[in-house]
Amino acid sequence: MLRADNLTFVHGGAPKITPGVIAPNTTGNQSGSECQSGSDFQALPGVQGVSLSVARGSVVGLLGPNGSGKTTLLRLLAGMLEPASGTVSLDGRPIAEMDARARARRIAVVPQETHLAFDYTVLEIALMGRYPHLGVFELEGPRDVQLAREALAATGTSALERRLFATLSGGEKQRVVIASALAQQADILLLDEPTASLDVGYQFEIANLLGRLNKSRGLTIVVATHDLNFAAGLCHSLVLVSEGRVVNAGPTNDTLTSLNIQALYGVVADVYPHHAAGHLTVVPLRKVNRD
Amino acid sequence: MTDGGTLAGATVRRRLLVWVPIFGAVAFLAVIGAPLIGTTPIRLARVFDRSIPFADNVDAQIFFIARLPRALAGALVGSTLAAAGVVFQALLRNPLATPFTLGVSAGSALGAMLAITFRLHLSLWGVSAVTAASFVGSIGAVAIVYALARARHRGFSTNVLLLAGVTLNSFFSALILFVQYLADSSEAMRTMRWLMGDLDVAGFGPIVAALPLCAVAFVTFAWLPRALNLLSLDADAAASRGVNVLRVQRVAFFSASMATGAAVSLGGPIGFIGIIVPHLVRLIVGADHRVVLPASALFGAAFLVACDVLARTAMSPVEVPVGIITALIGGPFFLWLLVRQR
Numbered sequence: 001m002l003r004a005d006n007l008t009f010v011h012g013g014a015p016k017i018t019p020g021v022i023a024p025n026t027t028g029n030q031s032g033s034e035c036q037s038g039s040d041f042q043a044l045p046g047v048q049g050v051s052l053s054v055a056r057g058s059v060v061g062l063l064g065p066n067g068s069g070k071t072t073l074l075r076l077l078a079g080m081l082e083p084a085s086g087t088v089s090l091d092g093r094p095i096a097e098m099d100a101r102a103r104a105r106r107i108a109v110v111p112q113e114t115h116l117a118f119d120y121t122v123l124e125i126a127l128m129g130r131y132p133h134l135g136v137f138e139l140e141g142p143r144d145v146q147l148a149r150e151a152l153a154a155t156g157t158s159a160l161e162r163r164l165f166a167t168l169s170g171g172e173k174q175r176v177v178i179a180s181a182l183a184q185q186a187d188i189l190l191l192d193e194p195t196a197s198l199d200v201g202y203q204f205e206i207a208n209l210l211g212r213l214n215k216s217r218g219l220t221i222v223v224a225t226h227d228l229n230f231a232a233g234l235c236h237s238l239v240l241v242s243e244g245r246v247v248n249a250g251p252t253n254d255t256l257t258s259l260n261i262q263a264l265y266g267v268v269a270d271v272y273p274h275h276a277a278g279h280l281t282v283v284p285l286r287k288v289n290r291d
Numbered sequence: 292m293t294d295g296g297t298l299a300g301a302t303v304r305r306r307l308l309v310w311v312p313i314f315g316a317v318a319f320l321a322v323i324g325a326p327l328i329g330t331t332p333i334r335l336a337r338v339f340d341r342s343i344p345f346a347d348n349v350d351a352q353i354f355f356i357a358r359l360p361r362a363l364a365g366a367l368v369g370s371t372l373a374a375a376g377v378v379f380q381a382l383l384r385n386p387l388a389t390p391f392t393l394g395v396s397a398g399s400a401l402g403a404m405l406a407i408t409f410r411l412h413l414s415l416w417g418v419s420a421v422t423a424a425s426f427v428g429s430i431g432a433v434a435i436v437y438a439l440a441r442a443r444h445r446g447f448s449t450n451v452l453l454l455a456g457v458t459l460n461s462f463f464s465a466l467i468l469f470v471q472y473l474a475d476s477s478e479a480m481r482t483m484r485w486l487m488g489d490l491d492v493a494g495f496g497p498i499v500a501a502l503p504l505c506a507v508a509f510v511t512f513a514w515l516p517r518a519l520n521l522l523s524l525d526a527d528a529a530a531s532r533g534v535n536v537l538r539v540q541r542v543a544f545f546s547a548s549m550a551t552g553a554a555v556s557l558g559g560p561i562g563f564i565g566i567i568v569p570h571l572v573r574l575i576v577g578a579d580h581r582v583v584l585p586a587s588a589l590f591g592a593a594f595l596v597a598c599d600v601l602a603r604t605a606m607s608p609v610e611v612p613v614g615i616i617t618a619l620i621g622g623p624f625f626l627w628l629l630v631r632q633r
Contacts, residue, residue, distance in 0.1 A: 104533030124520075131517060134517070199336035
């Protein structure tokens, strides 16, 4: 379990992740941030005094407008940012106390886009996921190669193994980066807008892939996204973030409502269960002022 | 090019086992072969003929005393600049970075120029004042660039590093030109000659002086390649896979800078080695730094030794500065590489 308490930091504040479904009553905890969100930092966007909890093996979506603090929250959860106060903890242990490699064996991160400075092959990218499992001078053994190949197979990119990463399409790249995260063998996967630059076909593919990985491997997934229908189809629960605060959280069916969408994005939307899709569907209707 | 170099599918272990001996052999042959070439022809068989005493063996004397130090200096400078180039390119996530991008060579040149212009003729253990001053200059430049990168950023900004380095390069170049303008022409000429690069070390002294610094840097480099692979994805991706990004960046910056300073103080600011060798090697072995780094170090040695042979013989008896040879070969070759790719 990954959990964070009353974080504050240069840009803002705190997520809290515990096993169990996100409980609405754990949201909007502002007590931790008050002393820190003083004049120095309040102009900066970010996360402030946020608490939330995520069940082991669940898929949690982070929704919120641009600049609301989703990415910051993910970076805090991954231990890539250090909070000014408060803690993120994993199975009760603060992740700040964990060695970077030990942390990487538990938590993997998939960035929005990956640009390489040099021409690595797809297999090389997947093998980079093995970094936290190998010693400084240790070369990847047959088992590492096997794990990397399995990860490529799981993301449907085995055929691309020898291709240069730079020559792949956007969807292929994203799947290869996910494969690299799988090769890391972490049980928590954090994704930052994984479908942002993908067409609807690839978006569908990534959603299916993540759902499958969650079911078959029991991966805990936290995904920041702008795509409400993607979130509706994939996530068990949602965390709504606005101006650095968690404004609402809970099971997807209770949280993804017209009211919440209007409060979050200032958009009037129709939300109804789509029977063929098997999940809620959001149809944005018009832009209004936010509450 | 859709494959990542030759042996793209092979494991790193296999690629190391193939390429390191091959590039090692090339470097070895270059260092042994270079002293055989020159205005006075000598024969390898005679050089190593034990039946002739060394005092009477002119071939052996030419080989070991006159020409071998120069070949070894070329090998040391070439391998250091090539390896430092690889490290800087990964650190700055920019394939166009060179060991001189961050101002090391300009600081070095400023130091050397001051020593030449103010006629410091001290010499200690075979190390001239010019050599020492150029090393001090390079360390000064490194310190300034690092301080700037730290001041502007709470972490370690590679962008600030890059901008500071480029600016410092221009600023130091202006200082050099200014002092040259005021200096008398013979000293200006000596400075100019130093800037063109020269591997004609008088004996083994300067090599021995530079060797410990280069050796420390190379030992440090051995620790870096896997982290460099991840850093060249990007800093966040590296951090999320367990790389201590700040520490790796710092270690890479200081070790590569120190190595570059030592190499430049030994041979002058010889250009293009640090960019052309890594690129060529990547085409052959792929992008993985665990293979690229040792292969570049070995090939860099061979490349500079070969260029120096050309420098000695192309317009014999007149010697062409080796920096001009590397630029004349490197420039067009690099352009060809650019056009050829994609």
